[in-house]
Amino acid sequence: MGGTRSIALLLGISLALLACGSGDGASGGGATELTVFAAASLSDAMTRIGSDFEAAHPGTNVTFNFGASNDLASAIESEGTADVFASASDTYMDDVSDRVGVERRVDFAQNQLVVITPPDNPAGITSLDDLAAPGVQVVLAAEGVPVGDYARQSLENAGIEDAVLSNVVSDEEDDSSVVAKIIAGEADAAIVYTSDVTSGVAPQVGSVAIPDDVNVVATYPIAVMSTTLHADLARAFVEYVSGSEGEATLADLGFLPAPAS
Amino acid sequence: MADLPRNRTPLVITALAAMGILFVALPLAALLVRAPWSHLIDELSSSGAWTALRLSIEVSLAAAALSLILGAPVAWVLARSKIPGRSVLRAIVILPLVLPPVVGGVGLLAALGRRGIAGRWLDAIGIQLTFTIWGAVVATTFVSIPLVILAVEAGLRSLDPRFEQAASTMGASRGYVLRHVTLPLLRPQLAAGLVLAWARALGEFGATITFAGNLAGRTQTLPLAVYQARQTDPGAAILTSLLLVAMSLIVLVSMRDRVFAR
Numbered sequence: 001m002g003g004t005r006s007i008a009l010l011l012g013i014s015l016a017l018l019a020c021g022s023g024d025g026a027s028g029g030g031a032t033e034l035t036v037f038a039a040a041s042l043s044d045a046m047t048r049i050g051s052d053f054e055a056a057h058p059g060t061n062v063t064f065n066f067g068a069s070n071d072l073a074s075a076i077e078s079e080g081t082a083d084v085f086a087s088a089s090d091t092y093m094d095d096v097s098d099r100v101g102v103e104r105r106v107d108f109a110q111n112q113l114v115v116i117t118p119p120d121n122p123a124g125i126t127s128l129d130d131l132a133a134p135g136v137q138v139v140l141a142a143e144g145v146p147v148g149d150y151a152r153q154s155l156e157n158a159g160i161e162d163a164v165l166s167n168v169v170s171d172e173e174d175d176s177s178v179v180a181k182i183i184a185g186e187a188d189a190a191i192v193y194t195s196d197v198t199s200g201v202a203p204q205v206g207s208v209a210i211p212d213d214v215n216v217v218a219t220y221p222i223a224v225m226s227t228t229l230h231a232d233l234a235r236a237f238v239e240y241v242s243g244s245e246g247e248a249t250l251a252d253l254g255f256l257p258a259p260a261s
Numbered sequence: 262m263a264d265l266p267r268n269r270t271p272l273v274i275t276a277l278a279a280m281g282i283l284f285v286a287l288p289l290a291a292l293l294v295r296a297p298w299s300h301l302i303d304e305l306s307s308s309g310a311w312t313a314l315r316l317s318i319e320v321s322l323a324a325a326a327l328s329l330i331l332g333a334p335v336a337w338v339l340a341r342s343k344i345p346g347r348s349v350l351r352a353i354v355i356l357p358l359v360l361p362p363v364v365g366g367v368g369l370l371a372a373l374g375r376r377g378i379a380g381r382w383l384d385a386i387g388i389q390l391t392f393t394i395w396g397a398v399v400a401t402t403f404v405s406i407p408l409v410i411l412a413v414e415a416g417l418r419s420l421d422p423r424f425e426q427a428a429s430t431m432g433a434s435r436g437y438v439l440r441h442v443t444l445p446l447l448r449p450q451l452a453a454g455l456v457l458a459w460a461r462a463l464g465e466f467g468a469t470i471t472f473a474g475n476l477a478g479r480t481q482t483l484p485l486a487v488y489q490a491r492q493t494d495p496g497a498a499i500l501t502s503l504l505l506v507a508m509s510l511i512v513l514v515s516m517r518d519r520v521f522a523r
Contacts, residue, residue: 068492070492070493071491071492074491074495137392139474142475142489142492143492143493144489144492144493145492168476169391169392169474169476169479170392170474170475170476170480171474171475171476171477171481171489172474172475173470173475173488173489173492181474184370184374184376185374185375185376186370186374186375186376186391186392186474187392
């Protein structure tokens, strides 16, 4: 007997526990915690900009969550835990803007696509068109991931989309996984951002430029989430990233400056 | 014994058990609640879930079979041979059970990838595992094989050796004893190992995406299809997840209490 009563009791206890768990708004420790969701392609640049920002704003702790912009956007929509979002595409910033609300939105960097190969270039890739040759093993980021969509756009511009897509051996989850496959030498070629070929990656891959007339320029927007509890700090961070300090770091890592607005 | 009151579970155990069941069941119930049932058929067909389902069945059955063929002999060696360092050997072959599967994937790339320490020899004779269905089978087997080893070793250890001794005393050859005495006695554990390995193989994600990549129709099994659908179509991700839940539930229910309550 009493089975249902004890279950009811237990439900009460769990709900009570849940209620106290969500009560704490401010995190302890003294430092103000700023949570930034940023596209995976920004990881090196943002990590550097983040520690510069922390140095310039003592008592601040910037935490990053890097991932594919689409994943980050859905996480922001469902959990709302970000103070700042830096996206690799307008599409996902628009989504967040519609569903959560943003302020101080600004384009802060641009990026281009490049073909990368293992250093010994086993398939002898010398141009974008070579990706369409039979038997070349190509890795792209999956559809829906900004760099994957840009890569398909560029292939379409070059008129070789079908041929290259039939050479694709894997749709990877983000650009870092694409780069990892090339460094490991598992695939013959991939299309990623020029900024993915960082100083650490450059010696481990070969790069082949994509002509400007078929290349795609990705624009990165950043914005403060309207749900943030640290609006001033978040605005300061956005200004820092889009300001001269951020721009210098981004340029250093292969990003192009944002178009003058 | 028959008079023992049956319904005397202490309150605290009932309470904690209810919490435990709720903890596991709630996310599954949430999937059912959130699923866009009205678009069931379109969502599943447009997201390529059927292709992924077929591939998942093929890959998981092949991995379960391979786990049994390679795992049962390993269990035999661990249970019966006197080789030194047996406990270290056991720890090594059970390791994939506790490692993050992505670590298995990275290890498999280093070993059997095109540039891997063994894979380059395979590549030289024209065999490539990465980005192929065989790569998915290899990655999945790596993760499922410990379940066969654990189940079969436990079975061998609890086997009464007198049956086998009696058979050999009566002049049966070693092969005859194996086929007609040992294996039939081990059947429950072999079946348990096979089914557990199969269930684990169905859910494998990390090692597969790392080693075999993700391509619809070739290496994209159901868990990978869920992951990819999540990028573009959360509704399809939920429906594909439910398909996987249903499959796994069928496999686990099929073994009922027989495997766990010996």
